[in-house]
Amino acid sequence: MSAVLGLTTAAALVAPAGSAGVEPAANASGGGQVQSFWLHMNSTPVDEKTLVTEAKRRSYVVLNAWEGDLAARFKAVNPAIELFVYKDLSSTRSYACRNGVDDEHLPAGIGFCEAQRDHPEWFLLDSGGKRFEYGGYSGHWQMDVGNTAYQRAWARNVVASAKAGGFDGVFMDNALFPCDAYHEGVCPAKYPTDAAIQDAYTSMLANTRDEFVSAGLKTVANLSNARLHAGAWDAYTEHLDGGFDEWWLTFDDANLLPEYAEGWSRQVAEIAANEARGKITWVQPHFSPDAERPYRYALASYLMAAGGRAAFADVHRTDGYGDASPWRAEYDWDLGTPSGPYRSVARNVYQRDFACGTVIVNANPSTTAAVTVKVNGDHTDERGAAVTSVALRGTSGSILRRPC
DSSP: OOOOOTTTOOOOOOOOOOOTTOOOOOOTTOSSSOOOEEEOOSOOOOOHHHHHHHHHHOSEEEEOTTOHHHHHHHHHHOTTOEEEEEEESSEEEGGGEETTEEOSSOSBSSOHHHHHHHOGGGBOBOTTSOBOBOTTOTTEEEBOTTOHHHHHHHHHHHHHHHHHTTOSEEEEEOOOOSTTTTSTTOOOSSOOSHHHHHHHHHHHHHHHHHHHHHTTOEEEEEOTTGGGSTTHHHHHHTTSSEEEESSOSBSSSSOBOOSSTTSHHHHHHHHHHHHHTTOEEEEOOBOOTTOHHHHHHHHHHHHHHOOSSEEEOOBOOOSOSOSOOOOOGGGGOOOOSBOSSOEEEETTEEEEEETTEEEEEEOSOTTSOOEEEEEEEEEEOTTSOEEEEEEEOSSEEEEEEOOO
């Protein structure tokens, strides 16, 4: 829910009170039909009609720790849906500490009251000895994720919370990459470089992995802007069941990520790398409700690498992640089995063929001229028109169907 400024600011969800050049292997078990997820994290009520509808069509839903009853309702409608509980890896929340007592259900793994009383050494400090509070998020205090005692306590508490709520897994927010993620230009004294903070997070994910595996809980972490740090996506997901990219490919209606060293290929590779290792990927582009071009660009790019485990959901509100993201007509299309990985058909233009369709993306900058790509046989475009080719300007995409 934090903003992205340009293409470089670290962004991670703060819930309420790749490897460049990797291409996906062909996946006979999926890839031609969109899977979607729902981040329901602001505790807004869910009426029965909405719950039944979304439970049947979403693959994953994230809820708060205090919404175990809602989790049970989702499971009653669709036992196959996977439900994740929100937990922040990196902070403790002072707003959830009241009169010296932590709330029963927390958005973090460690209560502020407990840490303040028993483990003040778990709070990260700046070079002047002042505690780090998330910039822009009052009451969020950054903790020492590299401290093994913190790691053990965090994992123990989170496993207990997830099991008590009947969840299938844990959504770990704020697996950070830059040391100044919430304090631009200022890093914790203990972790003064990006490499140091990344080592701390890798340690935490590695050292807590067995706890979650033993408990039968899946783990997905928010790895927003991993593309800016070479190898970081794979290094973190090595110790997880999946990763979430909160700002994926389209940052608003006009700010669409083209191909360059830290651009299109590196974000698509996040899906590809996870599919190859049997891991989950959630990707979330941002644009306005009626902005067709960024939507087509993002969805076509998702289909370039999706297999059986990646899921897509777009965001066009700042509502605190409550309402379900829109359900699009293309989500119900089934392009069938992919014939293989995507391939280059022109400079920074990519195509992936399916038994029942074709997906094309022009990942050149938006200022470049349109490129025309011919397809084999008659296809139908998104508007229902018969086509044998498509002309795509930079940062745009098309999803075509054909009889099969």
